[in-house]
Amino acid sequence: MKGYVDKSACIGCGMCADTAPEAFRIGEDGLAEGYQEIPADSIDNAKEAEADCPVGAIQVK
Ligand code: SF4
Numbered sequence: 001m002k003g004y005v006d007k008s009a010c011i012g013c014g015m016c017a018d019t020a021p022e023a024f025r026i027g028e029d030g031l032a033e034g035y036q037e038i039p040a041d042s043i044d045n046a047k048e049a050e051a052d053c054p055v056g057a058i059q060v061k
Contacts, residue, residue: 001060003034003046009057016058020045023060032057 003016003023010031016024017032022042027033038046038060050058
């Protein structure tokens with residue numbers, strides 16, 4: 001599984017990178033990105049970030 005961020009919606013709040021650092025990071029543009037295949041033990045955190053993103057910009061699939 002991997003995290004996908006709609007950068008046109010992301011507001012760069014950083015929550016996803018705090019909640020699931022193995023799935024998301026803040027890029028040089030100040031917006032989040034999914035950057036690697038999510039390790040199995042971090043999928044729950046990634047799903048939590050997906051659910052909690054304030055603008056609904058995340059998909060984990
Ligand atoms: S939680 Fe949502 S709005 Fe915040 S940085 Fe992540 S993708 Fe962007």
